[in-house]
Amino acid sequence: MTILPHWIKHLAYTGFVLWGVSLCTFILFALSPGDPAEIILSAQSQAPGREQIEALRHSLALDRHWTIQYLSWMGRICSGDFGQSWQTGRPVFQEISLCLTPTLELALAAFLMVVLLSGAGGMLSAVFRHRSVDHLIAVLTVVSSAMPPFWLGIMLVWIVSLQWGLLPVGGQGSVAHVILPAFSLALGLGLLQGSMLRSALIRTMEADFIGFARTRGLGAVKIFFRHILPHALVPMISLWGVCLGQLLGGAMIVESVFARPGLGRLMVQAVMARDIPMVQALVLLICLIFVSVNRLADFIHWRLDPQMGAGL
Incomplete structure (x- = not known):
């Protein structure tokens, strides 16, 4: 059909x-x-x-x-x-295009960290479930989920940049400028999705076809990476798609903490100046990206799991 x-x-x-x-x-x-x-x-x-x-x-x-x-x-x-900005008099589309790249750069870097954190955290928790590693990751997940990204960003600036002098305080220009804001966005969300991956992995480990694979004499590592992990990752595709939209919205807030010249600063300036054409265009752009990413994630999920076709 x-x-x-x-x-x-x-x-x-x-x-x-x-x-x-x-x-x-x-x-x-x-x-x-x-x-x-x-x-x-x-x-x-x-x-x-x-x-x-x-x-x-x-x-x-x-x-x-x-x-x-x-x-x-x-x-x-x-x-x-899209009209002209009431604040600057320049075309709205031109203003947005100048600030779009830093925001997308930050959102994509944070998305990559979310995938890495959720993958590593979920696999470690599932393999070592009910052990010290599992309990430690669970505590870190609860603590990090309770910290707003902008507060975590301020703490990272104070400790990593000001106290230790390891990374730049803010701005844009190199990979080092993206690490702290991306990590402050990704930590809580990545560990939270890692707990969801843990549940999916454990359910797959207890499935009948995994028991059949063990009876055939397949090694534990081969079973995990060829059978358990691919099946557990399928439902994570939709979660990661929603996550990318959330990161885009969160990036606009974190940009203010790290003084990045992205859509976040542009949105704050437009709201303060009551620049309605600019705010309307930014809201539509964010909404369009969020919905489009979710649709793309659903399509990928459907390609990996054809039984979901009825949901599309």
């Missing part, structure tokens, strides 16, 4: 999600206190008068009802025009 109708359904679902997110974001800005025109003029070191504020409000179409503003914005988005 062809999966084309299912992908058409998911494309429609993606479009509905993007529309809902954009509408909620626009309504929140419309209901929030403060006049964007006054904020923009004040940021330009001016003492704006009422006439200046009204003129800017008219040029930005802020004197129209929010529904008219939203429909007008949607029309421009559908034609590929």
Whole structure:
């Protein structure tokens, strides 16, 4: 049976999600206190008068009802025009493209660490279950999951950078600048997913076909890497797909701690300046990446496990 109708359904679902997110974001800005025109003029070191504020409000179409503003914005988005930043006057797409690479770099580095941490932690816990190594990893998982990434980032800066002088405090430019922010993002999530891999490995170890493989005289190492691990990794694909979207959102927060010139700093500046076109475009971009990565993870999962085809 062809999966084309299912992908058409998911494309429609993606479009509905993007529309809902954009509408909620626009309504929140419309209901929030403060006049964007006054904020923009004040940021330009001016003492704006009422006439200046009204003129800017008219040029930005802020004197129209929010529904008219939203429909007008949607029309421009559908034609590929994301508008101009109210803060800088430059095209929104140009501003985002300049900051996208550092954020993706950080998110992908953190994703690689999550895969390594979850793989190593899950396999060690499963192989040495109910032993000291398993208990130690379980304690580290609980502790790291309770620490927000930005707090962990601050602690890493203080200890690793300021006290030990091993890695740069922040900024961008080399692999060394990515290690601390990526690790602060990946530690808790990686160990938590490692506990899920541990459960999957233990369930697979107790399966009947593994017992049959042992009766055939296969070695423990060969059974683990040829039969147990591949079966346990299949459900982890979807988890890692969701994880990448979470890391992208978390990267935008951690960037502020490590002073990285990414989408996080751009988002904070846009929110503080009430730069609605910029915020709307950033929210849509993050939502699109998150949904697309999840769909890709589901597709890979389906390719590895055809029985999941009915779910697609």
